[in-house]
Amino acid sequence: MRKGLLILISGPSGTGKGTVCDLLRKNHPEISYSISATTRQPRPGEQDGVNYYFYDKEKFRQMIDAGELLEWAEVYGNYYGTPKQKVLDRLNAGEDILLEIDTQGALNVMKAVPEGLFIFLLPPSLEELANRLKGRGTETEESLQRRLGAAVDEIKIAHNYRYVVVNDKVEAAEKAIAGIIEAEHHRTDLNEELLAGLQQWKENA
Amino acid sequence: MRKGLLILISGPSGTGKGTVCDLLRKNHPEISYSISATTRQPRPGEQDGVNYYFYDKEKFRQMIDAGELLEWAEVYGNYYGTPKQKVLDRLNAGEDILLEIDTQGALNVMKAVPEGLFIFLLPPSLEELANRLKGRGTETEESLQRRLGAAVDEIKIAHNYRYVVVNDKVEAAEKAIAGIIEAEHHRTDLNEELLAGLQQWKENA
Structure with missing residues (x-):
């Protein structure tokens, strides 16, 4: 049996983590969430x-x-x-388990489960991120500037993640993430049982 | 610009590396070979x-x-x-570059280019590997046994590779490898320019 993957998805506020993860859960009901x-x-x-x-x-x-x-x-x-x-x-x-959490929590998860799958979702540009945050209609100019400043800081943290995915179109971002998950299922460390089985000759197979 | 990937594919003799790599090259002419x-x-x-x-x-x-x-x-x-x-x-x-080499050469490549993409191709079983080697019609019983023994040793080396792919059907194995390559294009370390660009506000964008 293959071991499950802890799939951790983070990204700056306004990048669209929630929407992308909702679509991922809908298209991949086999992925559990914590x-x-x-x-x-x-x-x-x-x-x-x-x-x-x-x-x-x-x-x-x-x-x-x-x-x-x-x-x-x-x-x-x-x-x-x-x-x-x-x-x-x-x-x-x-079981594969999806965790959609902020960058601060993510660093703690990485320490606890270093073999997890760490994906950082990026906005196409800071300008587009500003447009999306404005589009929510809940941001003052001050909070908008604060969030953008935080986003720039958070993008630096992307180096702690193995993968980056740009969320330009939600469907494309979801497809990219699903592809990464599929690829990671082939990771050697998750397939120890397969390798052990292959080293044994089964006379009656 | 994204950095290219050194794609290294190895596997025991008789696993079908050549056939799988030929199909990969045909379906993905954008991948160069060294x-x-x-x-x-x-x-x-x-x-x-x-x-x-x-x-x-x-x-x-x-x-x-x-x-x-x-x-x-x-x-x-x-x-x-x-x-x-x-x-x-x-x-x-x-450029992505495909290297199809034996396990001994592979270990040297891993040392020289640790950021490469290392995939180990596996037979579905030792019995199936024996059948494929027999099917070549070029193996004596002695050389067959020697190759099978070498295969068991080589499968242990799979732990040096990040990914394992079972070559049960050539088309499925090629698709899995193409998916892994696609996923690895999202690796953070290959996308430094993207990240650098995202940290700059472009007034006129």
Whole structure:
């Protein structure tokens, strides 16, 4: 059996990670996604272990201290994170798992799972990124400038990722990422069982 | 401009490297192949710099000593090898270059060009490899056993390659390799110019 791939996709805010990852999930339902843990209250209809793992803050802090989270962040007073063991168990069972996270969390995941597949999504240009952020209609001139400055800093971080994909058209970017995943399935380190089997002569095969 | 990829394909004798690489060249004429140097005499119609670089033994030995060959071997008293600088120049010019070589030469290429794309072609099974070798009609039982033993040893070397591809059907193996090449074009280290350009705001873009 082939080992699963931890597929990590990051990119500056406004690059379109969410849209590209949604299309990837739609076209490739065989790719799982990790369920995050959070300390925020469940919203109506949200189920523990389905939408999120809901933990209280004490439990969450214990998990941080014990190194049981691949990455975590505090947002508006609530914790969000990715439980490590659940991800590792599913990778060992041969599942590919998609993580769509910001660049800061990504660096922690890279340390914990260096054999992961790290893809950085890029805007076609800073000008196009500015247009997209303006198009949201939620940015002030000040926040726009701040996000663009952050994007330039984040693009430098792309060197920590093995692959870069330009999100010019969503369909093309999704296809490129799906192709990278398919290629990485051929990685030698994920196919140890295949190699071991090939070194044995099967008289009755 | 993106940097070119040195695509190195190896595999045990009888795995079908030649057939798969021929199909890859046919379907992807944009992939160049390296021209080998040799000390053997040109055959009628063979041109220097087209089919081979023809060198005398003294010149060839000088190149070996000066580290100017990516890999080389002596076969029936003649030298064969891959001139390093010519390959590096074409990679820097953005050309992908295909090298189809044996596992021994491959290890030397890996040392010289660690950023290359290393693919190991595998037979579906040892039994199938035996059938293919028998099908050639040129193997004695002794040479067959020797080749199978060598294949088992070579499969262990697969761990030095980033990717493994099983050659069950030639078309499928070629498609898998073409997909890996396409994916590797997205490697961050080959796209430095793209990243540099993205960090500059172009007022008039």
